[in-house]
Amino acid sequence: MRKVFDKALSDGYFRLSLNGNGLSELFKELEIDTLTSDEIKRVLEHLFEKDRKRDIRSIVNANKFDIYFDNTLNTEGILFREFTPVLTQSWNDIKVKFDSWKSEGKVSYLIEILNSIDQFESREKFEKIAKLWISLVNSGVRQDKILVDWINSVSRNEAAIGRFYGMDKTFFESIFSTSSDCFFYDTYAIRIILRNYIDDIPDFTFPLSKMLLQEISVKRLKEFVDTRKQFDVRVFNLFYYNCWSGKTPDNNIILLGKAHDVVRGHVEQFPYDFLRFVVRSRSAPHLDEEYVFEPFIPQYFGSWDKFEKFLHVKAEENDEFKLLVNFFNDFKKSERNVFHSEEMPPWIDIQGGNSVLKYFKHQTYEAFVDEMNAMTSKSTKET
Numbered sequence: 483m484r485k486v487f488d489k490a491l492s493d494g495y496f497r498l499s500l501n502g503n504g505l506s507e508l509f510k511e512l513e514i515d516t517l518t519s520d521e522i523k524r525v526l527e528h529l530f531e532k533d534r535k536r537d538i539r540s541i542v543n544a545n546k547f548d549i550y551f552d553n554t555l556n557t558e559g560i561l562f563r564e565f566t567p568v569l570t571q572s573w574n575d576i577k578v579k580f581d582s583w584k585s586e587g588k589v590s591y592l593i594e595i596l597n598s599i600d601q602f603e604s605r606e607k608f609e610k611i612a613k614l615w616i617s618l619v620n621s622g623v624r625q626d627k628i629l630v631d632w633i634n635s636v637s638r639n640e641a642a643i644g645r646f647y648g649m650d651k652t653f654f655e656s657i658f659s660t661s662s663d664c665f666f667y668d669t670y671a672i673r674i675i676l677r678n679y680i681d682d683i684p685d686f687t688f689p690l691s692k693m694l695l696q697e698i699s700v701k702r703l704k705e706f707v708d709t710r711k712q713f714d715v716r717v718f719n720l721f722y723y724n725c726w727s728g729k730t731p732d733n734n735i736i737l738l739g740k741a742h743d744v745v746r747g748h749v750e751q752f753p754y755d756f757l758r759f760v761v762r763s764r765s766a767p768h769l770d771e772e773y774v775f776e777p778f779i780p781q782y783f784g785s786w787d788k789f790e791k792f793l794h795v796k797a798e799e800n801d802e803f804k805l806l807v808n809f810f811n812d813f814k815k816s817e818r819n820v821f822h823s824e825e826m827p828p829w830i831d832i833q834g835g836n837s838v839l840k841y842f843k844h845q846t847y848e849a850f851v852d853e854m855n856a857m858t859s860k861s862t863k864e865t
Contacts, residue, residue, distance in 0.1 A: 487530075500530050560591040569610055573663060576610060580617050589623050597631075602639050605646035609653055613664040616657060620667045620851060629671050633678075633688065640687045647689065654689045658698045660705060660857070667854040668720035668847075672699045676726040699725045700740045707748050713755030715842045716850055717748050723778070742782040749782070753796050755841065757803050758829040763837035764820050772820050773827060775813055786818060 486505050487498040505526070509519040560583060568579050583592055592614070601611040615632045619625050636643060647653065656662040658672065666672075672695050679692040690698075703721040710717065725741035749756045760779065764772040783789040793810055797803040805828070812821035826832065831840045 500526055560588055565595050602642040616664055616666055629674055633674055637687050651689050669699050669702050669724040673724035680728055696738055700738055703741055704744050707744055713752030715845050737781050745782045758841050761827045761829055768832045771822050771824055774820055
């Protein structure tokens with residue numbers, strides 16, 4: 483078959499086009515009569531038409547050709563004939579297979595296959611594929627794009643979801659619950675859905691209501707805070723900032739009052755570590771010795787004035803933060819826009835053009851995933 487196609491680079495992808503001479507030779511070898519060969523040629527010409535816009539998964543893309551034809555020359559990918567039987571297995575067995583594909587560096591092939599099959603054929607198929615998407619997100623793979631695409635696919639297929647579930651929303655609640663066998667480790671997915679609700683996106687729908695998602699997001703925040711033995715920036719990065727309530731007329735985000743209470747409790751428990759967290763570079767990459775204070779402070783403190791009083795009390799207790807008082811005074815004079823410092827504030831590093839909290843470098847998303855994997859593994863053994 484390969485002699486039937488020419489390969490050329492186009493728009494960053496190697497595209498296949500028909501080679502007329504190669505096609506004629508193939509018909510001759512196979513002894514296909516003229517009438518049949520003309521029909522086959524018309525089909526192939528339609529499939530490989532040069533000027534048509536192509537999806538990345540199209541057979542016209544040369545690196546997909548072997549996958550679609552299960553060509554044995556391609557041993558690096560995941561073949562459809564290998565993937566399809568997996569969906570008939572239990573979720574635990576599917577997860578083992580997923581972990582194997584991930585360890586072999588094959589997640590990009592899995593994404594292509596998941597994007598190519600109809601997940602709405604049945605409830606069972608939808609749930610297993612949804613869990614595979616969740617596993618990809620939890621692994622840190624193309625998180626934003628996968629989440630947006632999956633959420634939009636659920637919204638577009640409201641009729642199928644209604645047919646599968648009716649009023650039963652248990653599955654959708656479970657994918658945000660730490661007691662489930664497969665759930666979103668952080669609540670960024672909830673933020674994306676709430677943003678659609680808050681922005682009143684036309685025709686957007688999701689099986690869980692805005693109010694229920696907000697309740698879940700605060701519950702997950704509290705669960706995470708309750709397990710912390712020390713100040714943890716992921717309270718903010720992975721949970722608090724996902725507790726969206728609404729937005730101001732000038733499009734600033736308002737977070738939920740119940741979330742403020744939880745975060746403030748964490749701050750009061752570890753006040754000094756919190757103060758080491760509040761300053762960051764104004765821009766990424768870092769420019770012009772410009773710094774800001776963490777922008778959501780007035781929400782969980784109630785106002786900048788209340789934070790200022792908190793800062794002064796802690797600076798009186800600990801000399802380390804007297805410099806921070808000076809920084810805040812400069813920040814206040816600029817109408818809380820920016821403060822300048824030729825000397826880098828001692829609580830941050832600038833690495834790779836970004837502000838990195840030197841005290842909390844071990845609190846990465848990868849470490850969080852390891853922690854959640856350990857937690858879910860322990861839960862599985864106990865059950």
